Every structure is written in C-alpha cells, then in structure tokens.
Amino acid sequence: MLALVDCNSFYASCEQVFRPDLRGKPIVVLSNNDGCIVARNREVKALGIPGLEPYFKLEPLLKKHNVHVFSSNYELYADLSSRVMDVASSFSPDVEIYSIDELFLSLDGMKCDLNQYAKKIRKTIWRHVRVPVSVGVAPTKTLSKIANHTAKKYLGLKGVCILDNPKKWKSILKKIPISDVWGVGRRLTERLIECGVITASDLAQQSPESMRKLFNINIERTVRELNGEVCIPIEEEAEPRKQIFSTRTFGHRIYDLSELQQSISTYTTRACEKLRKQESLVNVATVFIQTSRFDDLRYLRSKIVRMPYATNDTGLIVNQLNRKVKDLFIKGLPYYKAGVGFIDLSNQYNQQMSLFDNHQPSRRTRLMEVVDSINSKKYGSIQLASNGINQDWKMRRLKRSPSYTTKWNEIPTIK
C-alpha cells in the first residue's frame, strides 16, 4: 500500500501559518508577477471563484467578497514544505517527494490499521507545522491520487480516505469524472469522452492493450493502475532531469537589448545551479525571447546553441547564450518573456572523452564549486555582473507576505 500526503491549498495554508487571524477567511495566492490566481482555499472555492484566471479580471469580485490576496512567497513555501516533508518522512522508510506540496509514502509491510496510521500522519503534521494535509491510501499512485482527491472532497472523511480493496475503489471510481484522473489532461479528456469514456470507472474497464494502440503507453499504465496493478513505482532517488529550463515573464514590457541580456544571464545562472545540483553537464542549450500573445506584435524566436564542450560553467554558458540573444533581438518590440533551456545533458562523472576535443578546465569546475558553496550560505552573495544591478525587468510581487522563517529581519515578533 501507498499513501499520498497532499497539503490542502498549500500556498494559501502557508499564508495562514503566521496569521492565525486569517483562519477561516477566504485567501488567494497569485502566480509570479501577480498574474494569475494559483491557489484558493476552501472558503474561496465556495464563493465560486475560478482558479488559474488572470488576477486583474477577478479583482473586483475578490474585493467584493473581502478575499485576502497574496503574491507568491516562495521563500516561505519552500521552507514550510521542507518541514512538512521532514515530518511526513518519519512515517515510512521509503518516500518520494513528488512536488512542493505532496509526497508518496510506501506503507508496505506495515502491520497496522491503515486508517489510524493515516490519521496520525495528518495530526502530527498539523501539530508540528500547522499546515493541513489530506491522506489517500491505495495500492497504486493513480489510485492514491483518487483516494486523496476523495479525502479532500468529502468533509465527513476528515481528510483521510483508504481504498485498500477493489470493492472500495470500484464504487468511488464511478463518481470520478475522467478529467480528474492523474495523467488525463484537457486534450485527452476530449478524446476519451468521444470514445464514450466518461468516468474513471469507464477507463478502468478498457483493455490496456487497446488503450495503448489508440492512445499511448501512458494511458495503458493508467488503466492498469486504476485496477490496482503497480506500473509507476516509488522513486526514492530522483532521476536526473533530461532537460532543465528557466523562464520568466518580466515585471513590465522591456525594449532594451541589454535588459534582455541581463535576464538571460540571470535565468542561465539559475539553470546552471539546477544543472550542477544534479551533477550534469550541458552539451546543447536553447534560448528564446518573445512578446506577449495578447499584444499585436507576436514574436517568438528561439535559437539552439551547441557548447564548445560539455560544461557546467555559468560564465561560459552565459557568454554563448547572450551572443545568440543579440541575433534574435529586433529593436522596437515589447518583449514580455524570455528563457533558457538545457536540452542535451550528460553526466558529469561519466563523460565520453575524445583525444582531440576540448573539455572544461578543472579550475573552472572548482570555481563553480566555490561559488555554489558561498551561495549556499546566503543565496546571491556572489554572482555575475552580467545579471545586472538594478534588474528593473524583475517580476512584481506587490502583495508579498514576510519571509517569516528565512530572513532575520522578517521574523514575527510577539507583543
């Protein structure tokens, strides 16, 4: 058996941890740049306010209902997330942290009442971190997602749902629309409904082989998982990413090549940190700049860049990419977003060397290690001048709450 522990409207719950006065009040959290609503708590959902909609469109409605609005505060969420993960991880030797707000726990070999155990997980996390979670228990990841979804939906279940035999999950699956199944998105929903597959139960009854032929191997896995057959195992060691991206929309439209290059330099720095963390080197990268799809002048161009050798050297990569930005840049356009992606990676310790190829000088490798170790103590202590000083293009976060747990001068005080 497998437990999926998932925080309830995580970002909104984080905003309440140090603001007990907001308990029971409606709260939304906005995406980067205060663009879209990305988290709504139960009270907001009850008002019928939709998620992933532009904030400026819903602002009047939110004001009318006295909804509390927060910019995203990733410093706070990341810190509270790691506390939730620490506490939850103490309940199983085998865990997989799946995203910032959810993790899978293997309960194999546990000789205990699953319902009692799930309740204890929930209660302990609340006591230690003051973040509410729901726990879904089932034999496969896909079913535990459904169990978790059910635990959240029916208040009477008190945040816990156990689907440990076919009889239990079969009756639940009939009530779950196909679009709520993990791995089934908007497009697949349309196509499945055309085939008469409306509920999760309908999908579970399809033959896995024919689903593979009609769609792809992932749907086959979903069908099998809905029947209790494990196809997607717990991965304790995160597989290294095959691609690494860092992209952002700007705080406002920018027109200036040097500002674009500052942003590319900053995003490349971030991508390089992810790259070194997973002990990879980049062979091929891509860089893009674009205008908004809502502006009259649509422009999106990207460029593939081959590195002279497999590298994790921020300085070298920034230099290579910023040269290409110059080629992509057209004067006079209102740029809205830019980004970099490392699309061909190899392992740092498993390089196929050639007698004549260049490779990264070892002093550069050591330099990167030193930079990372300095920045691990205080992020941003040391960075390239090419990132810019003022960074006027950076995103807006006008309604950000304090970083209560990660900045000395923002620690809450008790009067």
Added chain:
DNA sequence: TCTGGGGTCCTAGGACCC
C-alpha cells in the same frame, strides 16, 4: 498604468543534405 505562471517531456513538420 496596466495587468494573462512555470517546468518537463514529446512530436510534427520544415529545411537541408546525400
């Protein structure tokens, strides 16, 4: 004043070469 997320993986199709 003006506002519209970010990340990973995958694939269709065009350009180019032989």
Added chain:
DNA sequence: TCTGGGGTCCTAGGACCC
C-alpha cells in the same frame, strides 16, 4: 498530371503536471 527516400537538425507548439 503527379509523383519520388532517408537521415539529421532545428523550430514551434502541444500535452501534462503543479
């Protein structure tokens, strides 16, 4: 009148997740 292969690289965009 319309057709005629195979491989690689690159770009654009889609699908899904949170």
